[in-house]
Amino acid sequence: MQVTLELIDSVRNLSFDEALRYLVGTLYPEVLDPLRVPGVVLCVQPHPDDCEFGAGGTIALLGKSGRDIYYVTVTDGRMGTSNPNLYPEELARIRRREQEEAARLLGVRNIIWFDFMDTNVPVNDLRNRLITEIRRLKPSIVIAPDPYTRYEAHSDHINTGKAVLEALILSGLPHVNDVDIRNGLEPHSARLVMLYYTSSPNKYIDIGEVLDLKIDALARHESQFPDRVLLEFLVKVNAMLYGKLAGVSYAEGFKVIPVDLLHVAPFVERI
Numbered sequence: 001m002q003v004t005l006e007l008i009d010s011v012r013n014l015s016f017d018e019a020l021r022y023l024v025g026t027l028y029p030e031v032l033d034p035l036r037v038p039g040v041v042l043c044v045q046p047h048p049d050d051c052e053f054g055a056g057g058t059i060a061l062l063g064k065s066g067r068d069i070y071y072v073t074v075t076d077g078r079m080g081t082s083n084p085n086l087y088p089e090e091l092a093r094i095r096r097r098e099q100e101e102a103a104r105l106l107g108v109r110n111i112i113w114f115d116f117m118d119t120n121v122p123v124n125d126l127r128n129r130l131i132t133e134i135r136r137l138k139p140s141i142v143i144a145p146d147p148y149t150r151y152e153a154h155s156d157h158i159n160t161g162k163a164v165l166e167a168l169i170l171s172g173l174p175h176v177n178d179v180d181i182r183n184g185l186e187p188h189s190a191r192l193v194m195l196y197y198t199s200s201p202n203k204y205i206d207i208g209e210v211l212d213l214k215i216d217a218l219a220r221h222e223s224q225f226p227d228r229v230l231l232e233f234l235v236k237v238n239a240m241l242y243g244k245l246a247g248v249s250y251a252e253g254f255k256v257i258p259v260d261l262l263h264v265a266p267f268v269e270r271i
């Protein structure tokens, strides 16, 4: 990023919103068109199905354009049932197979399973594992759940989002998790994070052309969505509501933030 002090003078007479929009658009134009940022895409999910539910249309579009996409699945989702007679180990096996099939439909190259305990995701341990994967895969874009969607009650979602954001600001620092460096990895910083399940979207992706593919991928998670009509309703209602904000029929909404602005940038909430 090339900065000049003239940039400050050029926004001096603008309103706050105009100045912020101009500065971000000038310094980080990729925020306006994140899918055109070249390179590897890493999508992180607390449980099998979250990537598809939160960002499956966008992942399908990236997959169709031949991008290298990887998933990190933080837990095996073994608690995701209301059936007391289904053993957690058995559900974990089922969900792993469902996830592999769903991701294959969207063009995902590989799934990395962290196997943290479902409903007990520890932020610091997860952060360090993520730092290693960011250094290994060298993504330009990381997709993750927004930990600051205020009424999200599931701590796995909140902790996963927080761990991703911290990993993104630390993965470029060689003395952090330095076992990676001794193992031959290099520090790496991604460019952008795209947060799904967000109540503060600043970017919408039109998913009209891949909506059916998103529903088909989610239908592979049969243990979670046994009722196809209910599944289709849930996907369409969320996509329609984001679509209304975007002015299209069906969309996914994201909070897109340059990694540079994930620390000591108090105005990032307003971009």
Ligand SMILES: [Zn+2]
Binding pocket: 046, 047, 050, 157
């Ligand atoms: Zn989840």
